[in-house]
Amino acid sequence: MKKSAMMMTVSVIMLSLLISAALSASLKGKEESITLFHGEDFVILLPPHEVEVTFRNRSDPRKTSVLMRGGKVIGNRAKTTLHLNHLIIKAVGEGDEGLYILENLKDPNDVKKISLIVRDCTIEQITKYGGNFHIPVVGVNTPITLEYRPIAVEANQTSRPATVVLTATGISMKPLQGRISVSERSITVSAVTGADEGSYTIRDSEGVIQMKVCLKVKEHKNHVNLLNGERLKINLILNSSLVQLYYTPDSESSPVLLMDKGEFTSAQANFGFEDRLSLEGSMVFLDQMKASDAGLFTITDLQGFTVSTVQLGLKRKKGMELNGPRCHIEGFCCH
Ligand SMILES: *[C@@H]1O[C@H](CO)[C@@H](O)[C@H](O)[C@H]1NC(C)=O
Ligand SMILES: *[C@@H]1O[C@H](CO)[C@@H](O)[C@H](O)[C@H]1NC(C)=O
Ligand SMILES: *[C@@H]1O[C@H](CO)[C@@H](O)[C@H](O)[C@H]1NC(C)=O
Numbered sequence: 001m002k003k004s005a006m007m008m009t010v011s012v013i014m015l016s017l018l019i020s021a022a023l024s025a026s027l028k029g030k031e032e033s034i035t036l037f038h039g040e041d042f043v044i045l046l047p048p049h050e051v052e053v054t055f056r057n058r059s060d061p062r063k064t065s066v067l068m069r070g071g072k073v074i075g076n077r078a079k080t081t082l083h084l085n086h087l088i089i090k091a092v093g094e095g096d097e098g099l100y101i102l103e104n105l106k107d108p109n110d111v112k113k114i115s116l117i118v119r120d121c122t123i124e125q126i127t128k129y130g131g132n133f134h135i136p137v138v139g140v141n142t143p144i145t146l147e148y149r150p151i152a153v154e155a156n157q158t159s160r161p162a163t164v165v166l167t168a169t170g171i172s173m174k175p176l177q178g179r180i181s182v183s184e185r186s187i188t189v190s191a192v193t194g195a196d197e198g199s200y201t202i203r204d205s206e207g208v209i210q211m212k213v214c215l216k217v218k219e220h221k222n223h224v225n226l227l228n229g230e231r232l233k234i235n236l237i238l239n240s241s242l243v244q245l246y247y248t249p250d251s252e253s254s255p256v257l258l259m260d261k262g263e264f265t266s267a268q269a270n271f272g273f274e275d276r277l278s279l280e281g282s283m284v285f286l287d288q289m290k291a292s293d294a295g296l297f298t299i300t301d302l303q304g305f306t307v308s309t310v311q312l313g314l315k316r317k318k319g320m321e322l323n324g325p326r327c328h329i330e331g332f333c334c335h
Pocket of ligand 3: 239240241262
């Protein structure tokens with residue numbers, strides 16, 4: 001009994017050794033990943049020696065097909081360029097996602113793998129936090145259907161069913177409810193936040209896909225240079241009860257929470273802000289700017305998405321440059 005248990009342990013160890021050997025073998029060789037938009041061409045550079053190119057379909061990994069063998073293209077998905085130095089998959093779609101394996105038949109250790117991910121859109125639109133995202137629908141037969149996939153599944157789990165946001169009966173589903181408006185020219189999602197990032201698919205009255213757009217939401221970025229003693233104005237963009245304000249002085253690297261949902265924290269004393277910081281509506285003011293205040297103010301929403309950043313720097317008066325601390329460092333005027 002004891003002996004067989006030990007034998008089992010040994011064989012389990014051997015098995016796991018075998019598995020890890022197999023794993024490290026499969027990780028050997030070059031592997032890279034590439035992400036393309038829907039409809040782009042996927043170009044594979046072929047090495048000078050002869051290779052066999054196979055494709056392992058992501059949505060059906062047991063299905064492997066040969067794309068090129070003996071210098072010849074097989075099947076109708078791939079094409080080569082004139083001098084056989086590129087293999088091209090035209091206008092990629094979801095079905096082309098997977099692993100492309102280039103094997104040198106003369107040297108089994110010479111294997112290159114390229115993992116292809118196809119985004120669930122043909123273009124990406126960048127919108128500032130809180131702004132309006134317009135999807136043009138000119139010429140699309142109504143009623144229109146709008147589908148949405150969040151950023152976490154958009155590119156690499158596109159086969160997951162999308163959420164139907166807008167249908168013929170005009171109902172818009174939860175996350176975007178109340179923020180969607182439809183006109184003849186466009187569908188608009190208003191007041192976007194990081195939580196709205198992902199892909200949006202427009203289907204016409206027949207259910208045919210007419211457009212796929214990805215939304216990327218960027219924060220507002222401001223650089224402000226002030227003279228000593230001036231007042232800094234920080235626009236919170238949202239109601240102060242819906243944001244957190246962080247501050248990272250230039251001399252430090254980690255952000256410190258200055259204001260939480262409209263309430264200043266005790267941390268403001270660490271920077272000598274206690275009598276200089278104030279809040280009015282959705283504006284925060286810092287009075288009597290000092291050189292040591294230079295740093296980054298970051299506004300985030302309650303989900304942690306960055307709404308806006310303000311980089312504060314010190315502006316020197318004309319002619320003051322040679323008297324500042326710089327001159328000591330650079331040694332211009334000290335002798
Ligand atoms: C990959 O598999 C999916 C699902 O079976 C199929 O629709 C698609 O055409 C396949 N891709 C290729 C390039 O054969
Ligand atoms: C898919 O992409 C998201 C975001 O880039 C990432 O967090 C997630 O781990 C990825 N999932 C898979 C299965 O690769
Ligand atoms: C903004 O927040 C305050 C509380 O800080 C609240 O009384 C007010 O109704 C909010 N305004 C809006 C427009 O949400």
